[in-house]
Structures are given as C-alpha cells and as structure tokens.
Amino acid sequence: MKKSFSNKSRREMLIVGLPALALIIALFWIASMFVQPAPPKLLYMSTGSEGGAYHGYAKRYKEILARHGITLELQTSSGALENLQRLKDVNTHFTIGFVQGGTATAKDGENLMSLGSMYYEPLWVFYRSKAPLDRIVQLQGKKLAVGVEGSGTRKLALQILGANNMGKGLESLAPLAGDAAADALQKELVDAVFIITGADSVAVHKMLDMEGVRLMNFAQAGAYVKRFPFLSQVTLPRGVVDLVRDIPGQDITLIATTANLIARDAIHPALVSLLAQAATEVHGETGMFQQAREFPAVKDLTFEVSKDAERYYKSGPPFLQRYLPFWAAVLVDRILVMALPLLVLIPILRAIPALYKWRITSRIYRWYGELSALESEIKRQYDPTRYADYLAQIDNMEDRANNRPIPVAYTHLRYTLREHINLVRASLARKRAEERPV
Secondary structure (H helix, E strand, C coil), X not given: XXXXXXXXXXXXXXXXXXXXXXXXXXXXXXXXXXXXXXXXXXXXXXXXXXXXXXXXXXXXHHHHHHCCCCEEEEECCCCHHHHHHHHXXXXXXXXXXXXXXXXXXXXXXXXXXXXXXXXXXXXXXXXXXXXXXXXXXXXXXXXXXXXXXXXXXXXXXXHHHHHCCCCCCHHHEECCCHHHHHHHHHCCCCCEEEEECCCCCHHHHHHHCCCCEEECCCCCHHHHHHHCCCCEEEEECCCCCECCXXXXXXXXXXXXEEEEEEEECCCCHHHHHHHHHHHHHHHCCCCCCCCCCCCCEXXXXXXXXXXXXXXXXXXXXXXXXXXXXXXXXXHHXXXXXXXXXXXXXXXXXXXXXXXXXXXXXXXXXXXHHHHHHHHHHHHHCCCHHHHHHHHHHHHHHHHHHHHCCCCHHHHHHHHHHHHHHHHHHHHHHHHHHHHCCC
16 A cells, blocks of 8 residues: 555656656757857958958958957958859858948848948049049040959949940950059050059059049949949048148049948857957948948848847947957857756746645645535535435545545645544534434
C-alpha cells in the first residue's frame, strides 16, 4: 500500500512538474531563436580603384574596426558597378561595399540593404574652351572622357548625355578616369572630362589648376535633379579650394549623387552598429559640400535602409556599446537574451509547490463540499425512509478518503476529514434515535 501511495504521489508531482518543465524548455527555445551568433571577426569589402576615394575611406574603416577586434579585408575594383555585382553574387565573400547612387535599381536590392548615404559625389565636368560653357549640350561633337567600362562615372555620364540627346557616337567617348583622364585633358587628347569623386580627389585638384581648363557651372542643375531623383544640387563655394589664388573664381553649381554603403542583409546586427559608428567618425565632418553631421544620412532610397543603422544615426550606439568594449557588449547582449526566460522561471518554480498543494487540497475540499451538503440535507430535510441511503453516502465518502493517496505532508487533512465525517454520522444517528418512541 505504501508503495502504491508513493507511486501515486510521484504521479501527482509529474502532473504538475512536466507542464512546467515543458514551458521552461519552450521559453529557452524561443529565446534561442532571438540570440544572434557571435559576429564574425573577418569582413570583406569591395572598395573601388587603388588611390580612389572609395579605397581611401575604406582604409579608414579598416583602422576603426581593427580597434574593436574586427579585421576588414579590402579588395579593389573598377568602381561602384563592380562593387554592386560582387555584393549581389552570393558565391563571393564580400559583405559590404560602396555603391554610387543611380548605379542600381530596385531590382538590385534583393538580399541587400543600405547602411546610409556617406557623402556627396559631385559630377565634375572639366573642359577646354575660351568661353565658359554651362550646358552639357554645348559639348556636342567633342571628345569626352567618361570613365572606364563598369564604373559608376561612365553610367551616370551616359545617362546625362542621353538626356541631352547625345547618347550616340560612343566612339568619341574615351574610357579614361582619374589621373589618366586628367593627363589626357592636359595633353589635349580629350576636350572634356566627366569625373565623379569627392572634393579631395587629386585628379580634381589637378584639373582645377590646369591652364585653359574650366569647370562647368550647371545652369540646368535643377532640371537634372527633377529628372534623376538620386541626384542633388550642390554648390562649390568661391575660393574654397584655394583662398589665396581664389579657386574657383566664383560659386559653381554642380549636380551630385551620393556614395552609399551597401551590405548584404545577412550581416550581423552588431556589425551594422559598428559600421555605422565608423561611418559617423569618417563622414560626419564638415566638407566642401556638407555641413557637420549632415552625413551619414538616408538620402538614397533605392535599397531598403537597415533599421539598425537608422536607429544608430538617430539615437547613437546601443546602450551596452556606450559603456562596454564592442566584444563585451555583444557577449552581454547575448547572455541577456538567454537570461530572459529566467525572469519567468523564478515565478514558475515558486508556483509549482503552490499548484501541487492546490491539487491535493482541492480534492479534500470537494469532499468537504459533499459532506456539508449531506449534513444540511440531514438537518433540514431528513427523510427517515432514506436513512440507509444517507449512511451509504457517508460510508462511501469515508472509503474514498481512506483509499485516496495523499502525501504524508497532507495526511493531517485526511484525519481531520474523517473526524468531520464521524460527526455527520453521529448527527445521523441522533436523527435515527429521535424517530423511536420513548
């Protein structure tokens, strides 16, 4: 009998404990779904040509990420279009790269996202002419250097020429860029150069200094911005290049695209915040075309913008990264996510004994309910013909109380119940005695 009671007591514990255990396991499993693996220590970035603006900025990113224990491997490319193709190709190991605004379409955005626009990339059009020119159509019939094949410069140049009905005659378009294009202009091998780069470009400064070479002031800048939404109108202030020599000699209106940092959408969220931090450090300063903290910003909507990057630009780094080293912040963040079920585990563990006690005592309280109802019936509606039925109900209740397994800790409730059952039996006996004549 004792063994039977022990087995049934264990069964009661299992009935209460197993659902609680299943709930705890489910909570930890759900938490594990939200725990990101540790971020990789190695990233690959497609940068653009050696010596170009993209590559120069990428080297600064590399230095910043190295301070946080992340290695950024740089690989040069022909420019924005090749960077985009590398990122789109799932068989390559590239995770991030600079992509010029206007070089991609919405169809290119699958599995990619933007970490924001980093800076303006003006379209500089240098030309040889005795008279100033302010419209692209005035270069009709000229020999033009429009960037190498596969570059963002060439793509935008062809778009601008096409908008001016100058898309034909590609044989007159020299595939030259950077210093090579500047040298060709100096040697009068080309009549004009289209170049998209930042204001600190060596090639730009070289052409600003060239005798007989002018920088086009875009009189129709507003029209280009309306036609091509990825373009902006910017101004190169008079004397900003060289105050002493007054270069340029007047405010110059240019059209500009933006350099956007594009990443595969599988990139670790912690690395997004770290890259946003690096971008803010590298691109947040005042420049020839921008105010302090104007960049990074969301200016090109071709790609979906990372929510983590947007959050960083609005609110700064995540809370933990403000006070802890990057690796420690990532570790603590992962631990906290897995620790969340413990907040639920504690009340569950505290509730299990109470639930177990309730299962045991509720059964006894049900018997008390039956006993109380029977006692009331005997006192108020006693029917002598039902004496045997009343007695059978009392005996049945006593049998159930005696035979029902109850843990040792709660046996005092059984004895108390039996005492009360005997009180009701005694009450029934008194009713029976009152029936007999004296």
